Amino acid sequence: MIYFLCLVLLCVGIYGVLRKRNIIRMILGLIIAEHAINLLFVLIGYRLNGRAPILSPDGPILQMVDPLPQALVLTAIVIGLATTALLVALAMRLHGKYGTYDVARIRELKG
Amino acid sequence: MSLIVKTVTRLTAWLILLYGINIILHGHLTPGGGFAGGVIIALSFIHLTLAYGKDAVLRQLSKEAVHVWESVGALAFLAIALFGGAAGYFFANFLPAGEPFNLFSAGSIPLSNIAIGIKVWAGLFSIFLALVLLRINRGDK
Amino acid sequence: MVELYILLILMIIGAVGALEMKDLLSSVVALGAVGLGLSFTFLVLKAPDLAITQLAVEILSVIILIRATLHKDLPEVPARGWSGGTAAGLGFAVVFLGVAFLCIPDLPPFGEPLLKVAGHYLEAGLKETGAANLVTSVILDYRAFDTLGEATVLFTVVMGVLAVMRAVGRKERGKADE
Incomplete structure (x- = not known):
């Protein structure tokens, strides 16, 4: 059931990418979809009543959560920020050239 | 920015910087690591830039210096990987593992953390500088 | 597990708000709320590394997005009207969620990860690498x-x-x- 809520979040993001006219809003939708996928990875690696995957000198810790999805997502978060920065740079360049963020108007002005 | 913002920035920016360095150096013992620490250090510089304006920061640390630091981080990480290659295979942990739970332990992992931290800090700060320094000149077509 | 549901529902509300609000700056702030919720969710899911990184990254991306929306002469972008495209988008969402609902039982059940590869990391990680984290x-x-x-x-x-x-x-x- 919790997976389902996570996929609802993904759907909201995809809907934003598909149906918005404002470029900034499309970028927001992409970021939301990215958050949902990251969350899905970590949810799959979660163990009920688990502990964080950090050893302590006091003794062995049983019942750790899966560290592998966390490592993959840690990389994906920083890459997501970099992709966002590149998209924002392109959007600002488009705004500098056409004076609007509206996709439909940019298409009209292009010719 | 106003006087309040400048004073608070003067009091907090170096604390944020030290927190980021702490997170990088203890990345193999506590939560954190090169990614988080690098982003936090970049945020402290961005904090200064937003409060005092870009000229005050660029006087201390030029744009070219940031690019050089970024290359240094990337090359250091690659060099660690190649040293590992000399010890057996690419990315082999070539230093002795040492005493667990000490600051100087875990072989080459702290060095990789520092390299990644420098790389992420310089990369994100130069992205921010490029986005802030842009002067949009419209209607030149 | 109640807090997970609450946080996820708050994130969905924030996401819908980010896409549907009129003012662009409010949308960016709503996205920041979604990122904050994600950071808390990571904390609940016992991933402190991810929580720290997500918090810092979200601050930076909100700063970048605000920089992009801070033009004084930003013309109003009219929203697309209620048309066939919107209906198609909603239909896509319904079909996607329906297929996903059928597929979810094939995933490992919540709270019991497979640990096929990670079991080795958990057992031998400290001995082989010497890092506690x-x-x-x-x-x-x-x-x-x-x-x-x-x-x-x-x-x-x-x-x-x-x-x-x-x-x-x-x-x-x-x-x-x-």
Whole structure:
């Protein structure tokens, strides 16, 4: 059931990418979809009543959560920020050239 | 920015910087690591830039210096990987593992953390500088 | 597990708000709320590394997005009206969620991960790498190639942003000098 809520979040993001006219809003939708996928990875690696995957000198810790999805997502978060920065740079360049963020108007002005 | 913002920035920016360095150096013992620490250090510089304006920061640390630091981080990480290659295979942990739970332990992992931290800090700060320094000149077509 | 549901529902509300609010700046702030909720969710899911990183990254991306929306002469973008396209988008969402609902039972059940590969990391991680933080030992020792690829992506993005954001192209500047 919790997976389902996570996929609802993904759907909201995809809907934003598909149906918005404002470029900034499309970028927001992409970021939301990215958050949902990251969350899905970590949810799959979660163990009920688990502990964080950090050893302590006091003794062995049983019942750790899966560290592998966390490592993959840690990389994906920083890459997501970099992709966002590149998209924002392109959007600002488009705004500098056409004076609007509206996709439909940019298409009209292009010719 | 106003006087309040400048004073608070003067009091907090170096604390944020030290927190980021702490997170990088203890990345193999506590939560954190090169990614988080690098982003936090970049945020402290961005904090200064937003409060005092870009000229005050660029006087201390030029744009070219940031690019050089970024290359240094990337090359250091690659060099660690190649040293590992000399010890057996690419990315082999070539230093002795040492005493667990000490600051100087875990072989080459702290060095990789520092390299990644420098790389992420310089990369994100130069992205921010490029986005802030842009002067949009419209209607030149 | 109640807090997970509450946080997820708050995130969905924030996401819908980010897409549907009229003012662009409010949308960006709503996205910041979604990121904050994600950070808390990571904390609940016992991933403190991810929580720290997500918090810092979200601050930075909100700053960048605000920089993009802070134009004084931002013209109002009219929303698309209720048309066939909107209905198609909603239909896509319904079909996607329906298929996903059928597929979810095939995933490992919530709270019981497979731990096929990670079992080895959990058992031998400290002995083989010497790092107490197992996430760090995975990203910098067992799977360091991932991190190298990430560094490459970051480098490429920095070059791309610098190339895109150059104030005047080299050719145009030459023309302006003439």
